[in-house]
Amino acid sequence: MIRTLLVDDDALTLELHRDYLGRLEGYEVVGECSGARAALNALVAGTGDRRIDLVLLDVTMPDGTGVEVLRHLRARGVTVDVIAVTAVRDAETVHQMAALGVVQYLVKPFTFAMFRERLEQHRAYREQSIAEGQASQAEIDALLGASRPTGSIRVPKGLSQASLARVTAAARTAGVLSASEAADLLGMSRVAVRRYLEHLADEGRLERVPRYHGRGRPETEYRWR
Template identity: 70%
Template sequence: MIRVLVVDDDALTLELHRSYLARLEGFELAGECTGARAAIEALLAGADRIDLVLLDVTMPDGTGVDVLRHVRARGATVDVIAITGVRDAEVVRGMVALGVAQYLVKPFTFAVFRERLEQYREFRRRADESAGAPTQAEIDAMLGAMHPATPVRLPKGLAPETLAVVSDDVRRNGPASAGEAARRLGMSRVAVRRYLEHLTAEGRVIRSPRYGTGGRPESEYRWNAE
C-alpha cells in the first residue's frame, strides 16, 4: 500500500484529493497538512510512514520548494508529485532540482489524477522488481512510467489559468449561473459559460435547470464532488 500525505492550504482541495485517493486501488491517506510548516513537521516526524507527497506549490506560509529544500537537507527522500495552478519556470526548475518528476496543474479531472497516480504506482512496481543494479532498459522503463503518454489539451480559446479561476469560483460559490459567476469574476457571461460547459463535459461540474426566475429557466452549475 502506498501511503500518501496531501498538502494544500485549501480545505476544498484537500477534500477533493482525499476523495480521489479513496477511489484508487493501492493507495491510502497517510495524513493532511494545510501549510508548508505543517508539511515539514509531518515529513520529518513520519518519513518512514509516508511514501508519496501530493505537494501544493503555493501556500501562505511557504512554497513547495521551501518544503522540499528543508526536508531534503534533513535527508528525507520521500517521492513528490507537485500540484500547482501557477506556471512559473523558476518554480518548475526549483522543483526539478529537488527531485520532482511529476506535476498536476490545477484544475484537473479525476481521470488525470488517476493517470498520474497509476504512473507512480507502476514506477514503484518496476523499481521494486529491479533488485540490485538495474539495467539501462530497466532504468528507461522506470522513468518512462513516470510521464504521461499524451499531453492534456484544452479546447481552442480556453486558457488553463482562467479555467482554474472559474473552477475555483464554482467550487467555492456554486451552485451559480454563468451570469452570477461572470459578475463575481469580472468576465463576460459568454466567456464564463464556455468554461462552465467545458467543466460540465469533463464531469467536474453538474449543470441543472433553475426554475422560479420567470420566463425560461436558466442553467445553474455546481461542483461535482464525487
C-alpha cells in the first residue's frame, strides 16, 4: 500500500481527496493536515509505522506555502513523493515545485478520471523505480515518463505510458511470466497485458518462449532479456 498524506486547508477538499483515494487500489490515507507547519512536522517524523510514501500537497495555506514545505523537506533529506494539488498555475510557482521534485502537478478543479490517471501514473512510477538491478535506457525512459502525463510521452497507439511502465516492472521483477500470470498480478485483462508484452518483445526487452503443458498448443511466456 502507498501510504498517503493529504494536505489542504479546505475541509471539503480533504474529504474529496479522501473519497477519490478510497476508490483506487493500492493507496491508503494515513493522515490529513490543514496547514504547512503540521504537514512538515508529519513528514519529518514519518518513519517506521508513521512512514509516508506520498503527499497530495496544496500550495497556498494560511501558515505557509507548498513551496516552503518542499524546500524544508528537501533540505532535511526527505525524499517523499509529492503531487501538487492546487489552483495555483503561475509559471514561477510551477517551476519552483518542479525544481523541488514534484512528480505530478494537478490543477483544481479536476475530474475523478484525471485524478485517477495521475495516481495510476504515480503508482507505475513507484513500481518501476523499485525494480532491482541496473536499468536500461528504455527502463530509465519509462521510469521518468511514468511520473508525467501520458500525453507528453510517445508510446504506441492504444497503449498508455503508465500501464507500459507497470507491465515492464512486473516482467523485469518476475524474470519470466505469461500474459495470464501478468494479468493476474497487475489486475488487468489478459488481452490488454498481452499487447504490452508483445510491444516489449518487439522492442527487444522480452524474449518469446513456448511453454508446453503436455499435449496441445503451447502457451507463450515472456522472459526478460
